[in-house]
Amino acid sequence: MLKITTLIHAESTTFKLEGRLAGPWVQELERCWDSVVGTMTSHPLTVDLSAVTYVDSDGKDLLKKLHRQGARLVASGCLTSCIVNEIVQVPRRGERAK
Numbered sequence: 001m002l003k004i005t006t007l008i009h010a011e012s013t014t015f016k017l018e019g020r021l022a023g024p025w026v027q028e029l030e031r032c033w034d035s036v037v038g039t040m041t042s043h044p045l046t047v048d049l050s051a052v053t054y055v056d057s058d059g060k061d062l063l064k065k066l067h068r069q070g071a072r073l074v075a076s077g078c079l080t081s082c083i084v085n086e087i088v089q090v091p092r093r094g095e096r097a098k
Contacts, residue, residue: 001025004032012044018051021059030062037069046072049080063087 002025003018013036021029037045047066049055052075055063064087067073075084 002028004029006032006036008036012046014046014048016048016051020054020056021049021052021062022054022056023058026056026058026062029059033066044072045070046074048074049084050074050076052080055079055083060087 001019002021005016005018007014007016015029015032015036017029019025045066047063049063060083063073063083067087073084073087075081
């Protein structure tokens with residue numbers, strides 16, 4: 001189960017996720033993202049993963065995609081912090097991007 005709360009403010013939009021980003025919930029987040037991003041022009045977008053308890057490989061792939069599209073990923077705790085660090089990490093010279 002994943003709860004997605006979209007907080008739209010005058011100058012920013014935050015997707016607050018709670019639960020497991022796995023299975024059909026990955027597609028649901030992508031649908032939510034696409035519906036909001038399609039209507040925004042230049043709002044900063046944030047995905048708050050602080051209350052996420054599990055992320056499967058499809059969820060990680062979606063988070064990478066959202067990050068490439070400009071989303072700021074916010075995490076707390078070991079699991080989500082590790083995932084976010086992996087996604088936003090800039091490869092060092094001689095390393096290949098993941």
